[in-house]
Amino acid sequence: MLEGLLSSGAGALYDVMVRSGPVPLDDPRAESPEMRELFEQGFVRRDYRGDPVITPMEPVRAVDHAILGAQQRLLEQQRQIMTARQQLDMLQEVYRSAYGGAGDAMVEVLSDPQRIGSLSLELCLSAKEEFLAFTTRHFKRKPDASTVMALPAAVTERGVRLRNVYERAALEFDAARDVVDASVAAGWSMRVAPELPMKMVIADRHSALVPLDPSGMEGAVFVRSPTVVAALRMLFELVWSQSVPLGGTGSESRHGLGAAQAKVLELLATGMTDGAIARHLDISERTVRRHVQTLLEALQADNRVAAVYAATRLGWLG
Template structure:
């Protein structure tokens, strides 16, 4: 029976051969650094190094601080490959839809009501009522964005529901090469779920800053259309869709001033651990099993393991004991 291949997930033969070779090697073997070696398949040193770089890019391997290549666990590696293929397919479909004009055609079906304004007068300001209608407008604006997307979040918190709605929209915009700038209020720094989502976007190319000054809520696309809330205190009521060039330019200038006063989003490595994370790091010295560590902290094993995985990723540690040592070196303990 032939061995299953990874070609269907977009992997070349050399890339798969190197990944399988890394999996076969001992976990403690440090001679798996590819640069400077020749693959058993006969590839040259330079080719092997490029293949190794490609594995890291695809999420199939990682490098430690000394440059040693380590394989990512097979289940996680395949998950990365699937995500990569889905992203490529989504981008291909987005491009096909944009060039076909199908969305414009469907929108035209809604424009059958007779115009109430004199011929030639555009709808420069529209009132959009209800969150469902507002989200539909956001989806439409971002779909057609070509150069820039500006967004503010005065609360600084992105709920799970909001993240689930925003993720496909945001990633679609970033895949098209649209410049995305997002301003978050300071509470974002204290909310782990929000920071995780922001770092996900930043990793895809978004520019994100944290403001310690009050923010005005707005979304601006291509400096030609803007959304602002009908009621600042009750944003669920709806929004104003503004296309009047002078008003949009004023909002862009306001955004730029708020942007200039904000600070860069801290990288994951710069973020100090929360109190529960500090306790978990200490438990890595003392607890011999996850179950005992979770029991000592009064949390579930699943939650404990989730925190440990997050901390190891932030510290770039290959095992839990190393994570504890690196945390101590950073002054986290």
């Protein structure tokens, strides 16, 4: 039953529950590995109205939920494949440049930290339409609001669009909220991804700067090859489409949620812990847990993963 979505044992148990009804909490099957799988996949939920039982979710909702999870796993695998291919193209260009196979300056390896820092700013200033960035957890020093890149008025008047994807770990520190607020105030659209392969900045469709190592301490590659820049932009857009928005005014209600609950939902979707969410929003962990419980009830979800899936399906995120 439901082969490919559930193990044979879990599928058989769900079939029995759909046909025969809920399972009492004191039933031996309630603690079985098959029942734990059904909880993890969103096929059952606890019901404390009257005698406590474990009741099956409506099949159409349960299967939709499981299919969504499978689709997201496939998207993640596709992202990894595309990333590998794009990095291969970049490395091939670097190899040709370093070993004489390129014959042009479309890819340049840089080792001077000052040159790399100034080039990043130059690319931002040169952008006419769009400036894109990946920010990872590898910092020379912890960010603060004063480090947020703000474009001069002459550049912003051109209508340059600023987009930045932060790695989740890059925002799990005290005062990270100040960085996000300052970035939004400077005109950046912000999103959070669970993990990023590297730092990166891209100016329009003509130039990109990526590090040679995750920390950015071993040098960088300045890319002007249209093919490689296009590949890096594809990587950015793929990650952007799967990332969780941050920022916004936070003043409006979303689908009946209060502003604080909506913000907790956003951060919950990034995978942040209760402690990280509390630090980011400057509230207590107890308050975070209370908001999470409210979200679980509102979304009729048994766990946080199921809540994020349900919120995505209902359009509460993004």
